[in-house]
Amino acid sequence: MVGEPLPSVRVAGEGAAAVKKEGALMVYRKWVDAPRGLPPGSLVVIEDRRGELLGCGLYDTVGPVALRLVELGSCSFSSAEEAVYALIEAAYKVRQRIGYAGDPEAGYRLVHSDGDMMPGLIVDVYADLAVYQSSSIVWDVHGETVARALAEITGVRHVYEKSLQRTRRDIGLPPREGLRIGNKTRTIIREGEARFIVDARIGQKTGFFLDQRLNRLDFGRLAEGTVLDLFSYTGGFGIQALLNGAERAVFVEEDEKAVKLLRSNLELNRVADRAEIVQSNVWSFLASATNKGESYNAISVDPPAFIPHPGAYRKGVQAYTRLYALSARIGSNDSLLALSSCSTHLNREDFMRVVARALAWSGRSYRPLGSVRGMPPDHPVRPSSPHLEYLKSIFIVLD
Amino acid sequence: MVGEPLPSVRVAGEGAAAVKKEGALMVYRKWVDAPRGLPPGSLVVIEDRRGELLGCGLYDTVGPVALRLVELGSCSFSSAEEAVYALIEAAYKVRQRIGYAGDPEAGYRLVHSDGDMMPGLIVDVYADLAVYQSSSIVWDVHGETVARALAEITGVRHVYEKSLQRTRRDIGLPPREGLRIGNKTRTIIREGEARFIVDARIGQKTGFFLDQRLNRLDFGRLAEGTVLDLFSYTGGFGIQALLNGAERAVFVEEDEKAVKLLRSNLELNRVADRAEIVQSNVWSFLASATNKGESYNAISVDPPAFIPHPGAYRKGVQAYTRLYALSARIGSNDSLLALSSCSTHLNREDFMRVVARALAWSGRSYRPLGSVRGMPPDHPVRPSSPHLEYLKSIFIVLD
Numbered sequence: 001m002v003g004e005p006l007p008s009v010r011v012a013g014e015g016a017a018a019v020k021k022e023g024a025l026m027v028y029r030k031w032v033d034a035p036r037g038l039p040p041g042s043l044v045v046i047e048d049r050r051g052e053l054l055g056c057g058l059y060d061t062v063g064p065v066a067l068r069l070v071e072l073g074s075c076s077f078s079s080a081e082e083a084v085y086a087l088i089e090a091a092y093k094v095r096q097r098i099g100y101a102g103d104p105e106a107g108y109r110l111v112h113s114d115g116d117m118m119p120g121l122i123v124d125v126y127a128d129l130a131v132y133q134s135s136s137i138v139w140d141v142h143g144e145t146v147a148r149a150l151a152e153i154t155g156v157r158h159v160y161e162k163s164l165q166r167t168r169r170d171i172g173l174p175p176r177e178g179l180r181i182g183n184k185t186r187t188i189i190r191e192g193e194a195r196f197i198v199d200a201r202i203g204q205k206t207g208f209f210l211d212q213r214l215n216r217l218d219f220g221r222l223a224e225g226t227v228l229d230l231f232s233y234t235g236g237f238g239i240q241a242l243l244n245g246a247e248r249a250v251f252v253e254e255d256e257k258a259v260k261l262l263r264s265n266l267e268l269n270r271v272a273d274r275a276e277i278v279q280s281n282v283w284s285f286l287a288s289a290t291n292k293g294e295s296y297n298a299i300s301v302d303p304p305a306f307i308p309h310p311g312a313y314r315k316g317v318q319a320y321t322r323l324y325a326l327s328a329r330i331g332s333n334d335s336l337l338a339l340s341s342c343s344t345h346l347n348r349e350d351f352m353r354v355v356a357r358a359l360a361w362s363g364r365s366y367r368p369l370g371s372v373r374g375m376p377p378d379h380p381v382r383p384s385s386p387h388l389e390y391l392k393s394i395f396i397v398l399d
Numbered sequence: 400m401v402g403e404p405l406p407s408v409r410v411a412g413e414g415a416a417a418v419k420k421e422g423a424l425m426v427y428r429k430w431v432d433a434p435r436g437l438p439p440g441s442l443v444v445i446e447d448r449r450g451e452l453l454g455c456g457l458y459d460t461v462g463p464v465a466l467r468l469v470e471l472g473s474c475s476f477s478s479a480e481e482a483v484y485a486l487i488e489a490a491y492k493v494r495q496r497i498g499y500a501g502d503p504e505a506g507y508r509l510v511h512s513d514g515d516m517m518p519g520l521i522v523d524v525y526a527d528l529a530v531y532q533s534s535s536i537v538w539d540v541h542g543e544t545v546a547r548a549l550a551e552i553t554g555v556r557h558v559y560e561k562s563l564q565r566t567r568r569d570i571g572l573p574p575r576e577g578l579r580i581g582n583k584t585r586t587i588i589r590e591g592e593a594r595f596i597v598d599a600r601i602g603q604k605t606g607f608f609l610d611q612r613l614n615r616l617d618f619g620r621l622a623e624g625t626v627l628d629l630f631s632y633t634g635g636f637g638i639q640a641l642l643n644g645a646e647r648a649v650f651v652e653e654d655e656k657a658v659k660l661l662r663s664n665l666e667l668n669r670v671a672d673r674a675e676i677v678q679s680n681v682w683s684f685l686a687s688a689t690n691k692g693e694s695y696n697a698i699s700v701d702p703p704a705f706i707p708h709p710g711a712y713r714k715g716v717q718a719y720t721r722l723y724a725l726s727a728r729i730g731s732n733d734s735l736l737a738l739s740s741c742s743t744h745l746n747r748e749d750f751m752r753v754v755a756r757a758l759a760w761s762g763r764s765y766r767p768l769g770s771v772r773g774m775p776p777d778h779p780v781r782p783s784s785p786h787l788e789y790l791k792s793i794f795i796v797l798d
Contacts, residue, residue: 021760023758090798093733097621117766349785353421353782356421356781356782360419360420360422365516367489367493370779370780371779371780378769379770381769383750383754383771394782395776397496399489
């Protein structure tokens, strides 16, 4: 059966230019002229004012973005369902190519929004469980298709939606959460020699921070002696270190649920006897460690976003500077320092400036290992969507 | 014997603030008040106007920089020679820690200027040969000590100086080149499964581009089918691909001396039968390939710096955009594209914009693998010296 022709939507001026010249995948409502009553999630052909084809997109009715492009320069899809399947398939192929998908115990990001031509959708795969997060009514509408495609293409048996993020609230979308397929919200993934429990229900974001995978593995390889894992969450950095030659690790985490999972992860990896959990605010811990003159041979500093919105910039920069400086002060000679920030609003240059200031303030001499590390291969950042690049980390050896 | 006390140099205002607050390692002459007749290369104690200790540095008499700091916050060295040995030793320890040094056939950057607290000095180690580049009279004066320290600490038997870069000329320093220790200027390094001939005398920079090591290895792992290595120089990208499953590789290089080494590298790696060398200007090659409708499954695009000085920015950006777009056009479906720029004057954001524009212009849909890649671990970029971050690369899969 040949389907109906797709509705077409015209994009004006700068909106069209951004798509054509930069490959932008989101078009603001002010540039868009759509047929009246077009339902949210409709697959549409996108043209500029003169009728030149710009691509295919999904029509959005909530918030400032009116079009989310899923194809550029041509429009080969005949239905939204077809597009969803094709896009998830393409995303999966790339993850296979880079070696992240395939292993049934693997954890990897399968869909990274614009980076995978699905602006507004995030999907993380944890072994047999996929967790997705929609930032748009477009993906709310197609949630069932997304869930089915995930199960069919990746082989997961359970699909959970966790769309609770602030950006939804900001544009007036309600939170959404629940099992869409299957019956499990908790599973175990493998990362190098380590295994981690992932619980979509209780965790931050989709349940686990896959973006730090390479940093955890490198930290594990480089860390020796006594390790400090600040904002440890469920223990990723410290456990990699314990499995790779570190003698002892101290985990500092405030959240009770995270501590519970951390404890289970330590047992799962048989390193509980070399671990100490401090359920505490990191600032109090640092004050006390400094007072007691403690020192550590390797420190991971991976705080939550201190700059959740642009208005928090100044305060956030102060917090990062102070945190990195205090951490550097309790590093032993030759100690490894892994400093991270996941604040989108702290760009890479600002991050470098913060690190430079913090280290100067700490009075410690140091040598960086390489430059600032960015997003891993399963978190593709489309050059036209630099806002997807939120994670910055730097590895430093203190003198 | 206790040495003479070090001469002391005062640094004023913003110069001192930059050292104290950001950890800056270079101080411009206008902030510096030094004893009259102080010889270039003198190790000095650096203080601010009120006598607060800022660190140790080497006194520079040529060009706008008057002080190059080699220690921050304290001054523990008693002679320049002691400082050179200690700094090279520390740099070497970091390279051992990250696994780059140790193997007698390894090629790695040992000293990356400010990144190793030796602002203005670059040292690359190629198996038994070290090549250094001085950008300052400071390191010219201490060249003999540098050479001896390199031999003693790393075990190389040959040390070659190659200080021919433009920045020397700009500040009025003459070019310097020659064997400082030993008698070899040519050697062989191993990189993954590949071996490469390095010839310090005829090559670009210090003879080989160690900065692309990780990109070459990743390109090799991901490339399949027919590979195109543009600006191939001595063949790094294509040879890694041929050793990792690619069927055939076409190398495009204009320079006769590079082509000669490339030919030897192909034979050394026993892949000459699957390689084709096109000794040509890359632009002509691309025009011809486009005309003939050729297509490639993996393409490395690693041109020389198109923006050698800020005045060339506009023209350089056009050249990059055109080059990346033309390369994308001859990529087959699912082909891998590795795009690089080593222009310091094209920052990371600009690079992303260039890539976005080039791909939009090419009319190709694509998926990036991760984000823009920066400098590798043996090229440390001190956050206070972001100018050391010149290399940007992005890996893309074309639809």
